[in-house]
Each structure stands twice: as C-alpha cells, then as structure tokens.
Amino acid sequence: MRTPQVVVAMDWGGTWTRTAVINRQGEILWQAREPNPQNGSKEEYLTNAEKLLANAIDQAIGPVAGIGAAVAGPVEPTTGTFFQPPNLMVLDGVSFKALWEKAFNVPVWVGNDANLAALGEHYYGAGKESADTGRPVKTLFYVTVSTGVGGGVVDNGSVFLGANGLTGEIGHTLVDTSSSALTCQCGATGCLEAMASGTGIERIARQKVASGDFSESVLAELDAGSLDSEAVFDAAGKNDPLAMSIVAGAVSALAIGLTNVVHLFNPDMIVLGGGVTQGLVKLDLLPRIDQGIRERTMSELHKEFQLTSARLGDSVGLAGAAALVWDQLAAEG
Ligand SMILES: [Zn+2]
Numbered sequence: 001m002r003t004p005q006v007v008v009a010m011d012w013g014g015t016w017t018r019t020a021v022i023n024r025q026g027e028i029l030w031q032a033r034e035p036n037p038q039n040g041s042k043e044e045y046l047t048n049a050e051k052l053l054a055n056a057i058d059q060a061i062g063p064v065a066g067i068g069a070a071v072a073g074p075v076e077p078t079t080g081t082f083f084q085p086p087n088l089m090v091l092d093g094v095s096f097k098a099l100w101e102k103a104f105n106v107p108v109w110v111g112n113d114a115n116l117a118a119l120g121e122h123y124y125g126a127g128k129e130s131a132d133t134g135r136p137v138k139t140l141f142y143v144t145v146s147t148g149v150g151g152g153v154v155d156n157g158s159v160f161l162g163a164n165g166l167t168g169e170i171g172h173t174l175v176d177t178s179s180s181a182l183t184c185q186c187g188a189t190g191c192l193e194a195m196a197s198g199t200g201i202e203r204i205a206r207q208k209v210a211s212g213d214f215s216e217s218v219l220a221e222l223d224a225g226s227l228d229s230e231a232v233f234d235a236a237g238k239n240d241p242l243a244m245s246i247v248a249g250a251v252s253a254l255a256i257g258l259t260n261v262v263h264l265f266n267p268d269m270i271v272l273g274g275g276v277t278q279g280l281v282k283l284d285l286l287p288r289i290d291q292g293i294r295e296r297t298m299s300e301l302h303k304e305f306q307l308t309s310a311r312l313g314d315s316v317g318l319a320g321a322a323a324l325v326w327d328q329l330a331a332e333g
Helices: 044-057 096-104 113-124 126-132 193-194 198-212 229-237 241-263 275-282 286-294 312-333
Strands: 008-011 017-022 029-036 067-071 110-111 139-147 151-153 268-272 306-309
Touching: 008 044, 008 110, 017 139, 017 198, 017 312, 029 044, 029 312, 044 096, 067 096, 067 113, 067 268, 067 312, 096 110, 110 113, 110 312, 113 126, 113 139, 113 151, 113 229, 113 268, 113 312, 139 241, 139 275, 151 193, 151 241, 193 198, 193 241, 198 229, 229 241, 229 275, 241 268, 241 275, 241 286, 241 312, 268 275, 275 286, 286 306
Parallel strands: 008 067, 067 110, 139 268, 268 306
Antiparallel strands: 008 017, 017 029, 139 151
16 A cells, blocks of 8 residues: 555644645645634534544545644643643543544644644744755744744754653743733743733733823723734834833843743744734844844854744644654654
8 A cells, every 4th residue: 555645634723723634745735724612512622623633534535644733732742632721621631642543543643732833834834944945953943922922842853842741831931020020821920921922912001001101102092902912013013102112021021031942942943923923023023032132142152043933824733733743653664
C-alpha cells in the first residue's frame, strides 16, 4: 500500500473548531470551520468533534497518515489528555488520543495550540521563509498576543514541552513588580498578559476612562460596548495621547517578557501572532519591541535573533497540528 500523503488536522479553539486535510508541504487541500456548541455537555463536545473529524477523513482522497489536533488549553503530551482547560472545563481529564485512535484507527497526536502554532510557523511559516532564503532556524519562539498571551518553543524542529507540556507560558511571566501592578486572570499580579493581551488593554482603557482624568481622549467618548483593544489601536493610530500611552505600556511589557525569553532560550527567531500583534504591526511597533529587547540583552550573541510577525494567520493551529503528525511519524521511523 502507498504511504498516505495527507493528514487530518483539527484546531479546537475557544469559539470555533476548524478541520482540514493537509499534505506534507503544509498545503491545505480542504478545510471547514464550525462554531463550538454553546455550554455543551462533555458528550456533546466529544460527539461534535468526532463528527467533524469523520467528515474531514471522508474529504481526504485515500488513507490518512494520522490526526493532529491543536487544543486551547494544557495537554499532557504522551497521553494527549486535556488538563483543566479554562474554556472547556467539562473536558478536563479527557484523552483525545485514546478516544480517537479507537474511533478512527489511525495514530493521533494532540498538543496545546500555542505550542503547535510555534511548530506551524517553524515548518510552514516564518521559519520556512527564513530557511528558504538560506537562514534555517534552530530555535523559534512563538508568542500569540490575542485575547490572552501564550507561547511555544520549537528547538531543532520539535516542540520543547517541559515535564508536563506546559512550557512557553510567557503570558504569566512577571513584567511589573510595582505596587500598582494589575491582577491577571491567573490570580497573580504583574503578568505580561494583564498588560499586553486584548482583554488587558481593554481593561486598562476602561479603568483610565472611568477615572475621569482623560476626558479629552476619544476613548472617553466611546460607549462602553465599543471600548475594546481594537478601539485603543485605532485611537493610537490617530495620535490620541491616552491610547498611545496604553499601547506604549503593552509594547514595553512585551519587550521585557521577550527579553526574558531571549535569555532563557536563546532563540534565533521570535514570531509574534494574534489579533493584538496585527494592531502593533499597523502602527509599525514591532521594531520598538525588537529594540527594547536588544537594549537589555547581556551579550552580542543573544542579539542574533530575527523578530517578525506570523505568516500563517488563522491557519497557524491547523498547520501546527499537521506538522506535529509528520514530525512524530518521522521520529517513529
Ligand atoms: Zn497571569
């Protein structure tokens, strides 16, 4: 029998579940997107996911080499078990690997979405682009700056997982030790996520507006429903001083968090993705983050990194899930 040339990939996010058929080159041959069940039971979620996977397997012409899934939450890497996912608590303790290998009779690998986004950008996105121009990437750090802030590390082509698959949590590294440091969703204060995520930026903007000290800002004129991080970036683009100071705070927090990453992992590539990154790119602020890191690095060798924005957009989780399957199959020989 001919070796299967495609995999089925799934990206199970907070709101949407995407599925795709992807070849070895990372090309998406077919894809679909479905909204998640609202407040579903464990059974509803699992039945829905199996239905979506079965449909994707049907769309693949011929056999599939395996299934890869990127999920929003911590995953134990060997058993593919979901561990206290904040958005899908009813699925705590479920092993997708065991369930789906039994249901579909193909090998299954599951990973955290930020870890797999790192793998996707390494093999099919910014990392590939660098390799194609003669600079293959050894260690890539991916950070998603979105509703939350997460990250993943790829070293020598594989995700660096840590003991429990929980590496790369740059969002919960400490960037503000002052007494006015903001409380993070995780319960700690001064986390990067509290200052630079979409929800963090929105919360800071709302607090500043509510204080009444910034009545001249266009943000103060918005109704409560439309004051979000996008509005802050729009206003910053029009030189609104309050919006610019909030964005500057996020930029400086990201530079501090990524300086820690540079010293810990010595990456030769840092890739920023997520909705907030798009706002930063529009205002041409990535060079400011880059400079903020370089000003703090302890050695010239630490400065040998490229900082760039993600190439794969919304497909990054699917690409990473596919890359995980090819990577694991190759490792098993
Ligand atoms: Zn935190």
